[in-house]
Amino acid sequence: MTSNTGTVHPRSAHEIEQWDHEADVVVAGFGVAGASAAVAAAQEGADVLVLERTGGWGGAAAMAGGFIYLGGGTPLQKACGFEDSVESMKAFMTAALGPGVDAEKIDAYCQGSVDHYGWLVECGVPFKASFWGEPGWEPPGDDGLQYTGGENAAPFAATIPPAPRGHVPQMADKQSGGERGGGYMLMKPLTDTAAGLGVRSVYDTRARTLVTDETGRVVGVLATQYGKEIAIRARRGVVLATGSFAYNDQMVEAYAPRLVGRPAASIEEHDGRAIQMAQALGADLAHMDATEVAFFCDPQLFIRGILVNGRGQRFINEDTYPGRVGQATLIENQNQAFLVIDEAAYEEALTTPTATPFLRHQPAWVCETVEELEAEMGLPAGTLQSTVEVYNRHAANGEDPVLGKKPEWVKPIGSPVAAIDLRGFTGGFTLGGLRTSVDSEVLHVSGAPIPGLFGAGRCTAGVSAGGYASGASLGDGSFFGRRAGRSAAKG
Numbered sequence: 001m002t003s004n005t006g007t008v009h010p011r012s013a014h015e016i017e018q019w020d021h022e023a024d025v026v027v028a029g030f031g032v033a034g035a036s037a038a039v040a041a042a043q044e045g046a047d048v049l050v051l052e053r054t055g056g057w058g059g060a061a062a063m064a065g066g067f068i069y070l071g072g073g074t075p076l077q078k079a080c081g082f083e084d085s086v087e088s089m090k091a092f093m094t095a096a097l098g099p100g101v102d103a104e105k106i107d108a109y110c111q112g113s114v115d116h117y118g119w120l121v122e123c124g125v126p127f128k129a130s131f132w133g134e135p136g137w138e139p140p141g142d143d144g145l146q147y148t149g150g151e152n153a154a155p156f157a158a159t160i161p162p163a164p165r166g167h168v169p170q171m172a173d174k175q176s177g178g179e180r181g182g183g184y185m186l187m188k189p190l191t192d193t194a195a196g197l198g199v200r201s202v203y204d205t206r207a208r209t210l211v212t213d214e215t216g217r218v219v220g221v222l223a224t225q226y227g228k229e230i231a232i233r234a235r236r237g238v239v240l241a242t243g244s245f246a247y248n249d250q251m252v253e254a255y256a257p258r259l260v261g262r263p264a265a266s267i268e269e270h271d272g273r274a275i276q277m278a279q280a281l282g283a284d285l286a287h288m289d290a291t292e293v294a295f296f297c298d299p300q301l302f303i304r305g306i307l308v309n310g311r312g313q314r315f316i317n318e319d320t321y322p323g324r325v326g327q328a329t330l331i332e333n334q335n336q337a338f339l340v341i342d343e344a345a346y347e348e349a350l351t352t353p354t355a356t357p358f359l360r361h362q363p364a365w366v367c368e369t370v371e372e373l374e375a376e377m378g379l380p381a382g383t384l385q386s387t388v389e390v391y392n393r394h395a396a397n398g399e400d401p402v403l404g405k406k407p408e409w410v411k412p413i414g415s416p417v418a419a420i421d422l423r424g425f426t427g428g429f430t431l432g433g434l435r436t437s438v439d440s441e442v443l444h445v446s447g448a449p450i451p452g453l454f455g456a457g458r459c460t461a462g463v464s465a466g467g468y469a470s471g472a473s474l475g476d477g478s479f480f481g482r483r484a485g486r487s488a489a490k491g
């Protein structure tokens, strides 16, 4: 069979002359959602086949820093001396990951978080009971727990009891993003577990089209393998787990245009195909405009100064989760940010430990006074001066009543004073996708599940509807991946 490889239109099962492979559950994509689905389906006794487009398992997940957003009192949180509750976790996720979070999903995710941690540990994912409490994108060593959503900063800390929920698998020979980074240390045990349960996988195999029977039920997948079309029959269900649409320029332009030209923390295989395959069957979508946004500056640096926009005004408390800084910069401030920092604070930052020394940028301007700096930066006269004047007036009392930065990080800005040019220093990936039920059924625009079709990971809309916390993707990908595998195994 060689025809029609490009089309996304579903194919009728009666047109398939011969099935090249068969399984109870067919999973498209061997990243975090696919691996979790495969393990869970096999644990339910299903015969599972995974189709993976590249030459090996892993996806973006294996390259990831490895945060998994978990809480509600996990053994790791307890071992590190933190209390947490399902209620606090739910309140935080609802406030920080919205607007418009799927309350049922958040509820299931928080209720099931401690159990999910246990499942990961049973699969062999290693966690080290040590907490990293300094500012940073991730720990510079192999610590297992960190704040990754701004839980302990304004505006959340005042009303929701904070707890760190970024659980990172223990890295071996820590090299951030390297072979044995946190994401690798998550994916290796998961895929080993899958193999141990008899899950089969075929690589260099790209799912392209869904196959349906006369009742509209999804009963298989057409894929390309070395340029040839192959047909794979799914006796019970198909799980879509092929990642985001961050690398589909047309879709990004249509749904999340601020991200045009700046994909990050994703891989080129994230081309939105699973979304389109399911759309061709009438699948509904959710939160297609939501994006994770990384801010490419070392938090140890920017926490010690003030971030201002193109009008010389502060726009966010600098002690929050750097991803919130990224979103605020890209989405609310036209991607314009400058870090204003005095020499003493800059020098101090350079002595601190960090996982991202390459994000410690040099100042673009250094002046004796804020007035001179403002002029050199080309900001409207008086704007930066009034910002610094207000900041310093309150900082003298160790306060930041404007944006609520914690007292320990509030210090008057002195002289000499510098500015680092951070305009355009953002990138990210898409968070929207197929609308799924709490049991990971792909939903039709009518609201009913599409029979035989399941989905998880970044081709679906998960727990993040707008805001983001590091770990939410490996978190909901693995959590709802498991549910997709279980649901598909039931048929």
Ligand SMILES: Cc1cc2nc3c(=O)[nH]c(=O)nc-3n(C[C@H](O)[C@H](O)[C@H](O)COP(=O)(O)OP(=O)(O)OC[C@H]3O[C@@H](n4cnc5c(N)ncnc54)[C@H](O)[C@@H]3O)c2cc1C
Pocket: 028, 029, 030, 031, 032, 033, 034, 051, 052, 053, 054, 057, 058, 059, 060, 061, 062, 063, 064, 065, 066, 067, 068, 069, 177, 205, 206, 207, 208, 241, 242, 243, 244, 264, 265, 266, 267, 269, 270, 271, 273, 274, 456, 457, 458, 459, 470, 471, 472, 473, 474, 475, 477
């Ligand atoms: C450097 C980096 C750091 C990150 N850090 C974190 C972090 O700390 N915490 C966090 O939560 N997230 C992090 N992320 C994001 C996270 O890795 C992804 O969002 C997550 O892996 C998405 O899970 P997924 O299963 O949907 O996709 P993936 O894990 O990418 O898996 C999708 C798989 O599907 C395959 N595929 C694609 N198309 C097809 C097709 N048509 N047919 C068959 N297979 C296909 C891909 O090759 C891939 O193997 C990071 C990402 C990167 C790159």
